[in-house]
Every structure is written in C-alpha cells, then in structure tokens.
Amino acid sequence: MKKMKLPQQIVSLAILFAVLLAGLITARMFLIPKSFGKYGHYRADAVDEIKTQEINYAGAIICEECHEDIAEQKEKSNHRNVACEACHGPTAAHVEAPDEFIPTAPRGRGYCPLCHGYDPSRPTGFPQIIAELHNPGKACMTCHEPHNPLLPHTPEECSACHREISSTKRISPHESLECTSCHTVPEQHLTSPRFALAQKPQSREFCGDCHAKSAKSPKEIPRIDLHAHYERYLCWDCHYPHHPEAR
Amino acid sequence: MKNNNKSRREFLLTCSKALPAAAGLVFMPYATGQLLLKAQESEGYDPTQHNYAMGVDIHKCIGCGRCADACKKENLVPEEPYYFRTWVERYRINLEGEAIVDSPNGGIDGFPEPAGSEEEILRSFFVPKLCNHCANPPCVQVCPVGATFTSRDGVVLVDETYCVGCRYCVQACPYGARYIHPEKQVADKCTFCYHRIVKGLLPACVEVCPTQARVFGEVGLRSSPLRRFLRFNDVTVMKGSLNTKPKVYYAGADGEVR
Numbered sequence: 001m002k003k004m005k006l007p008q009q010i011v012s013l014a015i016l017f018a019v020l021l022a023g024l025i026t027a028r029m030f031l032i033p034k035s036f037g038k039y040g041h042y043r044a045d046a047v048d049e050i051k052t053q054e055i056n057y058a059g060a061i062i063c064e065e066c067h068e069d070i071a072e073q074k075e076k077s078n079h080r081n082v083a084c085e086a087c088h089g090p091t092a093a094h095v096e097a098p099d100e101f102i103p104t105a106p107r108g109r110g111y112c113p114l115c116h117g118y119d120p121s122r123p124t125g126f127p128q129i130i131a132e133l134h135n136p137g138k139a140c141m142t143c144h145e146p147h148n149p150l151l152p153h154t155p156e157e158c159s160a161c162h163r164e165i166s167s168t169k170r171i172s173p174h175e176s177l178e179c180t181s182c183h184t185v186p187e188q189h190l191t192s193p194r195f196a197l198a199q200k201p202q203s204r205e206f207c208g209d210c211h212a213k214s215a216k217s218p219k220e221i222p223r224i225d226l227h228a229h230y231e232r233y234l235c236w237d238c239h240y241p242h243h244p245e246a247r
Numbered sequence: 248m249k250n251n252n253k254s255r256r257e258f259l260l261t262c263s264k265a266l267p268a269a270a271g272l273v274f275m276p277y278a279t280g281q282l283l284l285k286a287q288e289s290e291g292y293d294p295t296q297h298n299y300a301m302g303v304d305i306h307k308c309i310g311c312g313r314c315a316d317a318c319k320k321e322n323l324v325p326e327e328p329y330y331f332r333t334w335v336e337r338y339r340i341n342l343e344g345e346a347i348v349d350s351p352n353g354g355i356d357g358f359p360e361p362a363g364s365e366e367e368i369l370r371s372f373f374v375p376k377l378c379n380h381c382a383n384p385p386c387v388q389v390c391p392v393g394a395t396f397t398s399r400d401g402v403v404l405v406d407e408t409y410c411v412g413c414r415y416c417v418q419a420c421p422y423g424a425r426y427i428h429p430e431k432q433v434a435d436k437c438t439f440c441y442h443r444i445v446k447g448l449l450p451a452c453v454e455v456c457p458t459q460a461r462v463f464g465e466v467g468l469r470s471s472p473l474r475r476f477l478r479f480n481d482v483t484v485m486k487g488s489l490n491t492k493p494k495v496y497y498a499g500a501d502g503e504v505r
Contacts, residue, residue, distance in 0.1 A: 049408070053442035057451045057455070081458075083454050086456075119358060121371035
C-alpha cells in the first residue's frame with residue numbers, strides 16, 4: 001500500500017500555524033501577569049497593592065488611648081459624635097511619632113462656620129449662627145470650648161460682651177452707676193442676647209430724675225432746667241450717656 | 248545538689264525570657280492602635296465574607312464638605328477643584344420644581360450664597376456623592392484591559408499599573424464618579440478606602456462626618472450599621488432605572504436627586 005503523502009502546501013501551512021500558535025502561547029506567558037484571571041478578569045495582585053496604600057486618618061479610637069481627658073469631656077458634649085480628625089485633620093503621622101508631628105487645630109473664626117454658619121440648605125434645627133453678627137472679630141474659642149461647645153456659664157458681667165462701653169464708662173463721671181440703673185435687662189438677654197434685647201431709657205425725664213433742678217439726688221450732681229435746656233432735643237443727642245462730658 | 252543549681256539557673260533564664268512577653272501582654276491594649284496602623288498585611292482577612300456598601304442620609308447632611316476634604320487628604324487626590332473621589336452637591340429646587348445643582352470645589356470651602364441670584368427657591372438640601380460601587384458596573388464592562396474590576400468583597404477598584412488611561416470608564420460611569428489622575432494618567436475613583444476597611448477602619452469620609460450622614464457597612468451582615476440604616480429608612484439608589492444596581496443607598500432623596 002502506498003503511503004499517503006500530505007501535499008506540500010498543507011504541510012507548510014500546518015508549520016506556519018504551529019509557529020504562530022507557539023508564538024501566541026509564549027507571548028501570552030510573558031505579557032499576561034501571573035495573577036490575572038485568578039478570581040476574575042483582573043490582576044489579583046492589584047487588590048494586595050491597593051491594600052498597601054498608606055493610612056492618613058488614624059481613627060478616633062486611637063486618639064482616645066492617649067487623650068483620655070479630652071475624650072471624656074467630649075463624650076458628654078454635643079460634639080460626642082464628631083470625630084477628632086474632623087477638626088484636627090489626618091493624624092496617623094502623630095500616632096507614629098507623637099512628638100515630631102503635631103496635628104493642627106483650627107483657632108480662628110474661619111473653621112467653625114463650615115458646619116455652624118447659617119445656610120438655608122442645612123437641615124432645620126442644626127445649630128447655626130450668622131458669623132457677621134455673632135460676636136464679630138472674636139475667635140469662637142474665646143467663649144466655646146470646642147470639645148464641649150455649649151457655653152460653660154452665662155456671662156456674669158455686662159463687660160463680658162460690652163467691653164468697649166464698659167471701659168469708656170469707667171473713666172466717665174457715670175463710673176459709679178450700675179448698667180442696670182439705666183437699662184432694664186431681661187433674664188433671657190444673658191443666654192440669647194438678640195432675642196431679648198436690653199431696654200434703654202426713652203425720655204428726657206429719665207435723665208431728669210438725677211439732673212433736673214427738682215431732683216432729690218445728691219447736691220454735687222450737675223443740674224439743669226429740664227424745660228429751658230434745649231427742650232426739643234433728647235439728652236443723648238448731645239451727651240453720650242456712658243461718657244457724658246465728652247461730646 | 249549540682250542538679251538543683253542547674254535547674255534554678257534554668258528557671259531564672261526562663262523567667263527572664265517570659266518577662267518581656269508578660270509585659271507585652273499587659274501593655275498590649277495601649278499598642279493595639281499602633282499595631283492596627285502598622286499592619287500593612289491584613290492577616291486573616293477573607294474577602295469572600297464581606298460585601299461592602301454605604302448609606303447616605305440626606306436629611307442629616309449639613310454640607311460642611313469635611314468628607315470631600317478628608318477623602319482628598321487620605322487618598323492624596325490632587326487639590327485642584329476638578330478631581331474628586333467624593334464631593335457634596337447643593338440642590339436648590341425653584342418654584343417650577345427644577346433642580347439647580349452646584350458644588351463649588353466639592354463643598355470643601357463651604358457653599359457661598361450665589362451672588363445676584365434672583366430666583367425664588369422652594370427648598371434646598373445637600374447630597375454627598377461618590378462612586379456607587381454598582382453590583383452591575385458599566386465601567387467594569389467597558390474596560391478593554393481588565394484594569395477596573397469588582398473585587399471579591401464587592402468594591403469596584405482600579406488597577407493603576409494595568410490601566411492604559413483610555414477614559415472609556417470615565418465616559419461609561421453614569422454618576423461622574425471617575426476622573427483621570429493628572430499625574431499618573433490613569434483612571435481614579437473612590438475605593439471605599441479599601442486599604443482602611445480591610446483593616447477594620449472606616450472609610451475616611453465616614454470617619455470624619457460630624458452628623459453621621461454617612462453609614463458604612465455590609466449588605467449581608469445583620470449586625471452591620473448599614474442593615475439598621477436600611478431597616479429604618481426609605482432608601483433609594485441613584486438612577487435605578489439604569490439597572491446598575493448601586494450599593495450606595497440614599498435616604499431622604501427626592502425625585503429631583505439624580
């Protein structure tokens with residue numbers, strides 16, 4: 001029997017395909033990463049690489065390990081659910097080297113309004129202030145301890161807020177007068193000053209109680225004739241009550 | 248007698264070796280935080296046991312932008328105001344019911360009142376946005392090289408050594424959650440802070456959110472805070488009609504939110 005011989009062109013074609021196939025397999029071996037396709041159509045090692053990314057935010061639990069006192073204070077305050085790093089920024093470097101990296105702390109007026117500045121889009125009931133009206137120029141920290149932001153106590157003296165008036169009055173002849181001699185101050189004014197304003201005198205007769213000719217006040221107090229003395233003006237049009245001799 | 252001496256020496260030697268170990272046991276609680284941070288290799292982590300997701304409560308968001316700020320600092324996202332892994336949008340609904348949406352610098356510097364706007368606003372609220380980590384992600388479908396993928400714990404990730412920067416995924420994402428990193432020239436996106444969650448930490452945005460508007464957890468775990476969030480809220484997902492099956496659930500999202 002005659003041996004069947006493959007035609008030449010078929011053999012060369014088969015060799016060509018075999019070379020191409022071998023080339024493809026070798027190329028795949030080199031080009032496709034080993035872990036590709038281990039769990040799906042991706043490089044499994046990539047997951048491990050992503051895992052090694054550096055952590056910058058350490059987490060509040062770690063802060064509490066050293067700063068127990070602050071954690072305890074914050075625990076009872078309205079800021080109990082605000083993480084340390086929400087204000088102090090990323091602190092992982094501080095955990096690694098507590099003395100070399102000190103986290104920042106916002107101290108001015110710029111930071112607190114990011115949460116507490118009035119914004120009509122904020123949920124109703126969230127405590128907000130209008131920064132331009134709320135004790136302008138004062139750093140938030142002068143009155144509010146950030147780790148327990150409610151006011152620790154209501155102001156005891158008027159000068160706590162009205163410092164300029166109080167220091168002017170101190171060098172004036174009215175120095176000995178209490179603020180409440182002229183102003184009526186509702187109790188609520190101490191906690192929410194803008195919702196319960198202090199009252200001012202309204203008439204000439206009020207000043208006349210001390211300064212009119214017929215007044216029963218001590219004799220050394222200067223007197224005027226309440227009816228003859230610029231009758232059509234109010235006293236404080238000319239005299240500044242907190243420093244009456246200055247014009 | 249000689250034997251006795253030897254055993255005593257042996258006893259003392261054993262003691263001297265055991266002492267540091269005992270001290271280590273006593274002081275271990277103080278070191279755990281540091282250990283947690285230093286643990287680059289998260290031993291014993293089984294990704295098949297997790298399926299991560301996030302909840303966002305729009306009623307609680309105050310638009311302070313701390314999440315967007317923390318995200319940039321944690322993941323070293325470029326500071327320019329075009330690149331965000333997460334950001335906060337302000338929705339303002341006018342009298343005609345149309346939504347005016349803006350997000351100046353992702354909300355990081357707050358939301359200034361738009362100047363010269365005469366429009367009457369009916370209501371307004373903030374919506375934090377991020378990658379939705381879809382269970383059926385269009386970005387993964389279109390990636391021609393297999394550089395973006397869903398990991399076994401349900402997080403959509405980018406293999407940045409394998410990405411060719413073709414921008415298909417940026418186009419495909421219906422939520423605009425992806426961008427091309429200007430230095431690396433590869434696609435970049437939210438990873439749910441994958442390097443943190445595998446070590447038991449929270450994503451940076453959830454960590455710093457002062458009002459707990461963001462809740463992170465697992466879909467399958469009954470004890471997860473996310474399950475509680477899903478139980479107590481009427482939740483929606485963004486663009487549900489696209490069948491992307493997002494895993495970021497929004498509570499209190501109006502019809503206008505998209």
